[in-house]
Amino acid sequence: MQKTTETFVDALLKGDHAASLRIVQNQREHHSRFTIYNELITPAMHEIGMLWQQNKITVADEHLATAVCDFVLSQTEYDLVQHSDFQETTPKAMFFTVQDEYHYLGLKMVSILFREKDWNVKYYQSNLSIDHVMEQVETWKPAVIGLSFALAYRIEALTAYLKKFSELDYEPEILVGGRLMHQYDFSSIGPPNTTFIENLNELQTWFNKDKTIRRDDSDGKANTSSVI
Amino acid sequence: MEKRIPLPLFRITQDFQIVERSDQAEHTFQYTNDLLDIVDADSHDKLKAMLAHDVEQLDFELNLITKHSPLALYKAFIQKSGEEAFCLFVPIEEQYQLVQNQLTDMQNRLNDTNFQLFEKKEKFSKMVDRSNELSGPYIELSDNLGLLPVFGDLSEEKLVAIKDNVFKRAYVSQPERVLIDFTGVGNIQEEGVRELKDLILVFEQMGIHVVMIGLSPRHALHLKPYRNELQIDFAHSAKIAIKKWLIAEYL
Known part of the structure; x- marks a missing residue:
């Protein structure tokens, strides 16, 4: 997919919605969403970050590329719309970006992958205040809350969110994503059921684990099933 | 310095x-x-x-x-x-931030609109399919006579949608004749005519004679090129056709 990534980066930086979408749609004929997100879109956005590091593009170029990529991602989500009839038993997942955090593409991909797996998903990209987020969490009671952060100086904000989650009267699973995950030790902050996810492969691992637990769930408590 | x-x-x-x-x-x-x-x-x-x-x-x-x-x-x-x-x-930073916020807002709005449009389009196309299915009911007038009134514009999609039901019903009742009533038909599309021709040929092969009724001059013009290859009768109106085949049957 190397060659395609280069073409895709090129189209994103030119702001060419049509070409970018065409590339992804062509890939979609042979590859899963996961593969495309993991092997095309993520490397492309990394490459764009590198180009800024090398002074080959400006932040404005990056923003344009992000906007086009966002558009393309939305398109890959459309054919999931028919799955939007949820039943009460469908597990719920809520995703949001930390306030003032504009690196949202990763989280958006995660939210779409959850939707693909038939989760009932709410995804907030807008700049929600912590109070607003907590209000949503308390009324909707999602089983999974996912958030991401990419900027080192926002770590205090992240800590504030995690602290609030540990005060909830139920125990949702918390997923925290972002490229900085390996640089910090977060084990001391956040509720015990917090998982830090650095990339989509780790998300896949989490999905597999979650599947096992949920299979057990129907029989009783987690990991108590005699069915293998 | x-x-x-x-x-x-x-x-x-x-x-x-x-x-x-x-x-x-x-x-x-x-x-x-x-x-x-x-x-x-x-x-x-x-x-x-x-x-x-x-x-x-x-x-x-x-x-x-x-x-x-x-x-x-x-x-x-x-x-x-x-x-x-x-x-x-x-x-x-400041100029960028402002433009970026606006861009994000616009992007979000565009996505929402796109999504809503997509959902509406899905809903609409389902409604069109349903409406097409209902635009050609097969009515059994007697053991020997069936009526197929077609409503709305004659398109390929419409004929495809009604065909299944019509053939199934005609096969079960095995009439001698089917009256295809064009009184309720508006415009005729070229692809629609070809599909209609296929429908008529299938009826012929099932041994069912087709009579077209209620054709307006405009409709007739569209069907003229196929006049010779199809074994069909024409009647002015439902009234005449019914008098000729239905009432005659009971006399």
Whole structure:
């Protein structure tokens, strides 16, 4: 997919919605969403970050590329719309970006992958205040809350969110994503059921684990099933 | 070095130690001797790589840590001079932030609209399919006579939608004749005519005779090219056709 990534980066930086979408749609004929997100879109956005590091593009170029990529991602989500009839038993997942955090593409991909797996998903990209987020969490009671952060100086904000989650009267699973995950030790902050996810492969691992637990769930408590 | 220049300006050594700074630099950034202290961690590598270039003058974007913001975008202009370098920082964050916010808003709105349109389109196309299915009911008038009134514009999609039901019903009741009533038909599309021809041929092969009724002159013009290849009868209206075949049957 190397060659395609280069073409895709090129189209994103030119702001060419049509070409970018065409590339992804062509890939979609042979590859899963996961593969495309993991092997095309993520490397492309990394490459764009590198180009800024090398002074080959400006932040404005990056923003344009992000906007086009966002558009393309939305398109890959459309054919999931028919799955939007949820039943009460469908597990719920809520995703949001930390306030003032504009690196949202990763989280958006995660939210779409959850939707693909038939989760009932709410995804907030807008700049929600912590109070607003907590209000949503308390009324909707999602089983999974996912958030991401990419900027080192926002770590205090992240800590504030995690602290609030540990005060909830139920125990949702918390997923925290972002490229900085390996640089910090977060084990001391956040509720015990917090998982830090650095990339989509780790998300896949989490999905597999979650599947096992949920299979057990129907029989009783987690990991108590005699069915293998 | 001119200290009163209205922008942050630093004179630094090769290892980023600040030798001199402008008043504005003091005003904007925390006081430190190491320039890297006021550069965002993610921008350190970029600054080092840029300064390692073998050119005297360069400009590039850099994220800096100011007294007011933990992350502010600046354009750095560097002039190397022997062992030292002059670094001038021009803020660009504010204009970007404004445009970025607007862009994000517009993007969100566009996505929402796209999504709603998509959902509406799905709903609409289901309604059209349903409406097509209902536009050609097969009615059993007697053991020997069936009626197929067609409603609305005659399109390929419509005939495809009604065909299944019509053939199934006709096969079960095995009439001698089927009256296809065009009274309720508006415009005829060329693809629609071809599909109609196929429908008639299937009836013929099932041994069912087709009679077209209620054709307007406009309809007739469309069907004329197929007149010779199809074994069909024509009648002016439902009234005449019913008199001829239905009432005759009971006399």
